Amino acid sequence: MIASPVLLAWATGLESASSISPRVDALFRGLLVAGSGMAALLLVANLTLLIRYRAGSRAQRGPVNLPVNLIEAGWIAATTVVFVAFFAWGASVYLDMERPPAGGVRIEIVARQWMWDVRHANGRRELDTLHVPAGETVRLELSSEDVIHSLFVPAFRVKQDVVPGKVVTTWFEATRPGRYRLYCSQYCGTKHAGMTGEVVVLPPAEYAAWLGRGDASGEIAARGRAALVRNGCTGCHSPGGTVRAPVLEGLHGRRIPLADGSFVLVDTAYLRDSILEPNRQVAAGFDPVMPSFKGIIPEGELLDIIAYLRVANEGTKP
Amino acid sequence: MNLAPTCPSGTPAHGESVNRLGLWVFLATEVLFFGGLFLAYAVYRAAHAAAFSAASARLDFPIGTVNTGVLLTSSLAVALADLAARGRRVRSARAWLVVAGLLGAVFLTLKGFEYHAKFAEHLVPGPGFAFAGPPPAELFFSLYFAMTGLHAVHLLAGLGALAWLWVRLGRHPTGDHTGAVELTGLYWHFVDCVWVFLYPLLYLIPPAP
Amino acid sequence: MSVDPPPASPPPDYLAAGVTVRSWLLTHDHKRVALLYLFTITAFFAIAAVAAALMRWELLTPDADLVTPDIYNRLFTLHGVLMVWFFLIPSIPNVLGNFLLPLMLGAPDVAFPRLNLASWYIFLAGGLLVLQAILTGGVDTGWTFYTPYSSTYANGQVMLMAAGVFVAGFSSIATGLNFIVTIHKFRAPGLTWFRLPLFVWSLYATSLILVLATPVLAITLLLIVLERGFGIGIFDPRLGGDPLLFQHLFWFYSHPAVYIMILPGMGVVSETIACFARKRIFGYRVVACSSLAIAVLGFLVWGHHMFVSSQSVYAGLVFSLLSFLVSVPSAVKVFNWTATFHRASIRFDTPLLYALGFMALFTIGGLTGLFLATLAVDVHVHDTYFVIAHFHYIMVGGMVMAYLGGIHYWWPKISGRLYPEGLARVSALVIFLGFNLTFFPQFVLGYLGMPRRYHIYPPEFQVLNVLSTAGASLLGLGYLLPLVYLTWSFFRGPPAGANPWRATGLEWTTASPPPERNFAESPVVSGGPYDYPEPARE
Numbered sequence A: 001m002i003a004s005p006v007l008l009a010w011a012t013g014l015e016s017a018s019s020i021s022p023r024v025d026a027l028f029r030g031l032l033v034a035g036s037g038m039a040a041l042l043l044v045a046n047l048t049l050l051i052r053y054r055a056g057s058r059a060q061r062g063p064v065n066l067p068v069n070l071i072e073a074g075w076i077a078a079t080t081v082v083f084v085a086f087f088a089w090g091a092s093v094y095l096d097m098e099r100p101p102a103g104g105v106r107i108e109i110v111a112r113q114w115m116w117d118v119r120h121a122n123g124r125r126e127l128d129t130l131h132v133p134a135g136e137t138v139r140l141e142l143s144s145e146d147v148i149h150s151l152f153v154p155a156f157r158v159k160q161d162v163v164p165g166k167v168v169t170t171w172f173e174a175t176r177p178g179r180y181r182l183y184c185s186q187y188c189g190t191k192h193a194g195m196t197g198e199v200v201v202l203p204p205a206e207y208a209a210w211l212g213r214g215d216a217s218g219e220i221a222a223r224g225r226a227a228l229v230r231n232g233c234t235g236c237h238s239p240g241g242t243v244r245a246p247v248l249e250g251l252h253g254r255r256i257p258l259a260d261g262s263f264v265l266v267d268t269a270y271l272r273d274s275i276l277e278p279n280r281q282v283a284a285g286f287d288p289v290m291p292s293f294k295g296i297i298p299e300g301e302l303l304d305i306i307a308y309l310r311v312a313n314e315g316t317k318p
Numbered sequence B: 001m002n003l004a005p006t007c008p009s010g011t012p013a014h015g016e017s018v019n020r021l022g023l024w025v026f027l028a029t030e031v032l033f034f035g036g037l038f039l040a041y042a043v044y045r046a047a048h049a050a051a052f053s054a055a056s057a058r059l060d061f062p063i064g065t066v067n068t069g070v071l072l073t074s075s076l077a078v079a080l081a082d083l084a085a086r087g088r089r090v091r092s093a094r095a096w097l098v099v100a101g102l103l104g105a106v107f108l109t110l111k112g113f114e115y116h117a118k119f120a121e122h123l124v125p126g127p128g129f130a131f132a133g134p135p136p137a138e139l140f141f142s143l144y145f146a147m148t149g150l151h152a153v154h155l156l157a158g159l160g161a162l163a164w165l166w167v168r169l170g171r172h173p174t175g176d177h178t179g180a181v182e183l184t185g186l187y188w189h190f191v192d193c194v195w196v197f198l199y200p201l202l203y204l205i206p207p208a209p
Numbered sequence C: 001m002s003v004d005p006p007p008a009s010p011p012p013d014y015l016a017a018g019v020t021v022r023s024w025l026l027t028h029d030h031k032r033v034a035l036l037y038l039f040t041i042t043a044f045f046a047i048a049a050v051a052a053a054l055m056r057w058e059l060l061t062p063d064a065d066l067v068t069p070d071i072y073n074r075l076f077t078l079h080g081v082l083m084v085w086f087f088l089i090p091s092i093p094n095v096l097g098n099f100l101l102p103l104m105l106g107a108p109d110v111a112f113p114r115l116n117l118a119s120w121y122i123f124l125a126g127g128l129l130v131l132q133a134i135l136t137g138g139v140d141t142g143w144t145f146y147t148p149y150s151s152t153y154a155n156g157q158v159m160l161m162a163a164g165v166f167v168a169g170f171s172s173i174a175t176g177l178n179f180i181v182t183i184h185k186f187r188a189p190g191l192t193w194f195r196l197p198l199f200v201w202s203l204y205a206t207s208l209i210l211v212l213a214t215p216v217l218a219i220t221l222l223l224i225v226l227e228r229g230f231g232i233g234i235f236d237p238r239l240g241g242d243p244l245l246f247q248h249l250f251w252f253y254s255h256p257a258v259y260i261m262i263l264p265g266m267g268v269v270s271e272t273i274a275c276f277a278r279k280r281i282f283g284y285r286v287v288a289c290s291s292l293a294i295a296v297l298g299f300l301v302w303g304h305h306m307f308v309s310s311q312s313v314y315a316g317l318v319f320s321l322l323s324f325l326v327s328v329p330s331a332v333k334v335f336n337w338t339a340t341f342h343r344a345s346i347r348f349d350t351p352l353l354y355a356l357g358f359m360a361l362f363t364i365g366g367l368t369g370l371f372l373a374t375l376a377v378d379v380h381v382h383d384t385y386f387v388i389a390h391f392h393y394i395m396v397g398g399m400v401m402a403y404l405g406g407i408h409y410w411w412p413k414i415s416g417r418l419y420p421e422g423l424a425r426v427s428a429l430v431i432f433l434g435f436n437l438t439f440f441p442q443f444v445l446g447y448l449g450m451p452r453r454y455h456i457y458p459p460e461f462q463v464l465n466v467l468s469t470a471g472a473s474l475l476g477l478g479y480l481l482p483l484v485y486l487t488w489s490f491f492r493g494p495p496a497g498a499n500p501w502r503a504t505g506l507e508w509t510t511a512s513p514p515p516e517r518n519f520a521e522s523p524v525v526s527g528g529p530y531d532y533p534e535p536a537r538e
């Protein structure tokens, strides 16, 4: 309509800083063009008819034999085709958004009322700020300690709800170094509007330097270790424990036998499951006596423990 | 309440068909009302099969089974009341209503015992919940109480309707009550039907392999 | 309330039939019940509108300077809850529908008049519970009540609020049931299905949704109350419950519910266009059936509110496709209305102005609905002001416009009096302009990334927010005008006569205001709707 030039201008008004955002913008612009074109058509048609057939005008009236059924079928078919085309376009971009490319940087983020708790692979931690390298796939593993939050970075056209009780992943590839706004877009209580932050995109070398400057694995290992003691894990999982339980250090990355005769690769997911639902997969040679820690162990500590177990090996003193 | 329809043609047959349609529409809403719970049940049972079967084993199988029989029999009584009302045998219709009502009351009493036992065994969801087994069992008991509780409320309403009908038949022994008895019966059968689904879903989960 | 006695013709009209409070509160007359609803929902609208005014005022600046975050969160919750359940859902169905359905069918009343009155009391009870919840601390969950926030973390009167909505739901069900039975069983002789006015068709489709969707909302809210109050945790992730299940149940109701909030408006627009174009609606049968198609397909698209909720990718694809398909019947309606103007004889009275406003704004709202249904775009604009703008365009620009248009169109029938036409046209224009100024900037805000339910925002968004607030002031003014002149007209307006628009339809064949039992003698129908005479060529 009249406003459509404004619309087009606005569609380009937002920074576009990820690999996917130009594609989303193109799609949005396509919708704008089709939509405002359609609206303009309807506006013109209506205005013409309204003026021409105003009461008392000289226009020709009286019945005409229009092929009503044909007309109806025509515009039903035409709209359906246009609509399905846009569905397909949207779906194809969406599928690429949902399929992360292999490799890249992995970062864990714990959302809680009302902050973003970011943990980098080497243990460096930050709050409400997310440092990422430009030009690399960044894979976020999101979890929540309380209610549903949603990570939203407009400049990347990325949004993902963070649902308590599970780990949700999303990804992006930032294309331009700079600082971008980060919001919580799912209502999560009093300070929902304050749960904002910043994404800092650095050139890869600078990112590496930034990461290296931080307190590395030492700190996170210590935290995970402490959490292990605090939650009573070591009561069983240590040589002098009350119950015979497997040694946890060094478990990660190994294939181990299960009580039902199958084997399993110990990865993050398996560690998480073993802690939250221990009786689902029981290690061979042990009694299934480990209690579930679901709802008991805070999400942040769980991540610390898992992070610790990922780096710890049998040499690490219990 | 008495849904006295306005009736342009004024014929009783029209009035009855109006009420019947009204009741069927109402039953459709009821189906969707319970539908939400059945959906929740289906989702969780698929996700936590083992926990559900472990929890189901703690339900009182004999009471559930007896109650199923009791409700089915009460439906039979209501059907017989309907038959009697059609034949203008008001006395026998009232008698069958009493039988149906008593069976309904028996059902609720047994249900009460069952609830009481669950309280005693700490199987009522909430802070006091204690179940040696996987945590999703609490979901099962939540659903159990929500579904059977809602069913019991409906049964209670049904008992009210039976009582109202009984009084009405007593007051106007010579009137035509086919419509009222038929509709109340429909509602009663519906409540019964819900239980026919609840019973296997809640009580008859096979043990986990 | 004093009303002049009607011209000597017996029987007395429904307003004159009794003037005591008792005669209103115990009435079984569908027309009086309609007016009871009219007053009640106007009151609820006023409260929710004041909340909107406060919100817009707060959003004038990027900082929190008018209200605290807690208050702001309570404001949008009460705004959403009251506007949706206590104003817009009952607006056209319970006011105009109640008033007109029996008239349009040639019936003396709805099928179950007592149930009809009961539904108003139930509605009132629900409304009072919600007001109590607001007065005793409010609720800050948003109108969507997402768990686990609502069940565990929110403080405030969540249970009371949920109970209020739960109770009001039964009034919706009662109304829907009443309408369905009335339409099936109380049509005048000769009034076959394809002779029904399109408004009746739209009410029929609406009633189907009311009856089939509302119970699901009821059970969902009940489960929240059980979880919050009694620890019966169905959605609790700590027990293995799934918060997404709540969202599925909520939107299984709430998406069909958005069609409860538009179908009746489409019906009103069809009636007004036919009357002021003096022509049968183009493609009458298709328009009638498209209402049913919307009602049925509307049940299959709820998942489009959950594209970023972490539901499965395949679910997203299916819901997206279905959302596009459910839009086809809406598009068909717009095309048919446009085609109706072909070879018509159009008079631009206020009701038509509102109908045209509806067409424009609903089209924009609907088209942006398609943007939202497009998966990749929704990921970006979900939970931003783009969504806010989308649904205000449809609900305020569409449905409220249709409601006001309908009120004007049938005002002579309801009150027996005329309203000041010139003033009414001016207000319609003010509302149209104010509306666009309020909500158009919000599309831009949304695409730029301003999240919803934010009382503070980055400074770069301020200009657009100021525009929006300015628009809301104009819009508020626009809404006050009809309130004033319609009240005046009710008591002092010139008498209207039975059929001031020279419209077809049974409602115009009886006196204005109609007598208590509607028709002196039961009408018999022998032709289709909208049999307007050939427009004379001048």
Ligand code: HEA
Residues within 6 Å of the ligand: A034, A035, A038, A042, A079, A082, C144, C258, C259, C261, C262, C304, C305, C323, C324, C326, C327, C328, C330, C331, C332, C334, C335, C362, C363, C364, C365, C366, C367, C369, C370, C372, C373, C374, C378, C381, C382, C383, C387, C390, C391, C394, C395, C399
């Ligand atoms: C009356 C209310 C109403 C109506 C009728 C609609 C109608 C539609 N809505 Fe809307 N919607 C809401 C009220 C409504 N909505 C609300 C309240 C929310 C937010 C809830 C919340 O989160 O709080 C919402 C949110 C919402 C979302 C989720 C957004 C998000 O949270 O991320 C989506 C996504 O698909 C959507 C889509 C649609 C579609 C496709 C239609 C379609 O039915 C529209 C069909 C109409 C047309 C398409 C216009 C006419 C067509 C033409 C003139 C055709 C010509 C065009 C071409 C050929 C291109 N809506």
Ligand code: HEA
Residues within 6 Å of the ligand: C046, C049, C050, C052, C053, C054, C055, C056, C076, C077, C079, C080, C081, C083, C084, C088, C141, C142, C143, C144, C388, C392, C395, C396, C400, C438, C452, C453, C454, C455, C472, C473, C475, C476, C477, C479
């Ligand atoms: C269903 C109908 C409906 C209607 C009619 C409206 C009407 C309006 N809405 Fe509403 N709105 C919703 C349904 C509706 N809304 C819903 C469902 C939500 C989502 C809630 C949620 O997130 O949970 C929402 C959310 C919502 C927001 C987003 C809040 C946020 O996310 O932070 C905003 C912001 O501008 C807004 C504004 C308005 C305005 C300006 C009007 C205007 O049309 C109102 C016009 C009236 C006035 C402007 C005031 C009238 C004047 C007076 C009464 C005199 C007194 C005046 C003063 C004191 C100044 N609405």
Ligand code: CUA
Residues within 6 Å of the ligand: A114, A148, A149, A150, A184, A185, A186, A187, A188, A189, A192, A193, A195
């Ligand atoms: Cu976290 Cu909103």
Ligand SMILES: [Cu+2]
Residues within 6 Å of the ligand: C254, C255, C258, C301, C302, C304, C305
């Ligand atoms: Cu929807």
